[in-house]
Amino acid sequence: MESNRSSTEGRRSSVSSEGDDPSLDNTNVSETGSLSIIVLGASGDLAKKKTFPALFNLYQQECLTTLVLRITSLDEGAAPGISLQGTRCMQGFLQSNEVHIFGYARTKISDEELRDRIRGHLLQSKNSSSGSRESEDAAKFLQLVKYISGAYDGEEGFRLLDTAIYEHEVSKNTQDGSSRRLFYLALPPSVYPSVFRMIKLFCMNKCRRLGRIVVEKPFGKDLKSAEALSGQIGELFGEEQIYRIDHYLGKELVQNLLVLRFANRFFYPLWNRDNIDSIQIVFREDFGTEGRGGYFDEYGIIRDIIQNHLIQVLCLVAMEKPVSLTPEHIRDEKVKVLQSVVPIKDEEVVLGQYEGYKDDPTVPNDSNTPTFATVVLRIHNERWEGVPFVLKAGKALNSRKAEIRVQFKEVPGDIFKCKKQGRNEFVIRLQPSEAMYMKLTVKQPGLQMSTTQSELDLSYQQRYQGVQIPEAYERLILDTLVYYNSVYFECDCITCRKKCQTDKFDHVNHQEAWEIFTPMLHRIDDGKLKPILYKQGSRGPVEADELLGKAGYMQTHGYKWVQPNL
């Protein structure tokens, strides 16, 4: 222990004295070193519900892949070595012989207590038929998890963390400088600045290219703080080391949006102001802040969901066709959309706060924080002038759902009087039960000539039976790891490096998104815009439905989409 510690400190002092020596940015270093994933904020909600389960799934997929490959190789008489190597390069998921996971937070708990907190969440999303193998895998996975307690702004904790990581690296015989460290900040952004500094000072390994930082949304609290945060992180780390995650971009049906819009002829002529009357992008949750009051009250629903998740979806729905699928080209088009959004009017905003929100001891009694918001955005460009984009997000509502609802205009000169059946709608259900369905008017089957509302339905569970749709965070974390392991890494030119990054990391447009929301957020922070109380388990304030009506949305009465049975 003593010798490890002193060697860590020796290493550290040489790092700090070398400062920004370009030789540290050694792009030729081997990619074979041990991998340490450090989850900061390991005691929290994101870590237990999403980060650790995603890591577990990646860990498990590696086990399964290896197994399947062996069988395939034997059956086909292929050389097993080649197949295995090929898969490792392509997928490179978490290899138990080289990965270690470190949780870090202030809460004083033991390794075992952290494992107990996580265990149930690892198995929650799994189907019970493979129960005992899952539990065995979970037990093995949890043995890779170690916990270190410390402050976010104190040297001591980060030195302990560095020592623990270093011990792991030494145990894997990793050449100094070739170890990989991925720091995942599952923390409220208010602590990012000190955490960035501590990581840089005490935990960043020698080879700059092999140290990565993953940061969560919201990146800042408004335009000014986001710019300040960018400046702080930019002084300490290279842009290629930073991954800004928006997990909505990793959801299957969000990933599908570009394909849907730009690989299908159907949508081309219809996707514009001549045909579309309104677009809603909706996020609903049927639970409240549940122990996250300390984080949530500082941010509120607009910073938590609308400024990032829903605005990213809006960009993909509204943008023009990018020149190609490279992240730069996609970002260029997204930025144009954001820059075309006109300032939000107070009369096109409804805020809500659910009754009982302030019962959380971490929420102040006079909190003005919205837990619900409906905001109408207007895009001033040739395609969308006059079409309201209604963004709606709420906690403690009557259901959990995220969807995009595109409502078309009425048929001109309607000879069937089908107005009463409702307008055509195209709905993309992001979750739960991924689906796309088109609500349309058809002849009621039978002898008489009457019309009814029906749907063309693509329900994923039914259409893609047996296909396991990955959780958003699996994709995202895998991307950061593929960036480490990828065969593309052989060529280090910037274009090849970027190949392995899809557009799930939002480097640019958070600033434009903050520009849209900052004035309204400041009015809320100053108490000039106030939330209306709504009952838990309701649809939110009735004023929000009224605003939707004013924006032109027409509800189809008597129609309800029923998820098809298998």
Ligand SMILES: NC(=O)C1=CN([C@@H]2O[C@H](COP(=O)(O)OP(=O)(O)OC[C@H]3O[C@@H](n4cnc5c(N)ncnc54)[C@H](OP(=O)(O)O)[C@@H]3O)[C@@H](O)[C@H]2O)C=CC1
């Ligand atoms: N929860 C979710 O489902 C998702 C969350 N996110 C993002 O992840 C980040 C973390 O969210 P989440 O895990 O839900 O939040 P939590 O409130 O659970 O906070 C995470 C951890 O951070 C520490 N912490 C909390 N508040 C403070 C504070 N004011 N100062 C210092 N440390 C604090 C606590 O650890 P300790 O006290 O032990 O140090 C806590 O366990 C946020 O940016 C959020 O937007 C993104 C997607 C989904």
Ligand SMILES: O=C1O[C@H](COP(=O)(O)O)[C@@H](O)[C@H](O)[C@H]1O
């Ligand atoms: O980013 C966040 O997302 C979750 C909801 O994520 P989902 O993938 O389950 O829809 C939300 O609960 C949380 O408040 C927010 O920070």
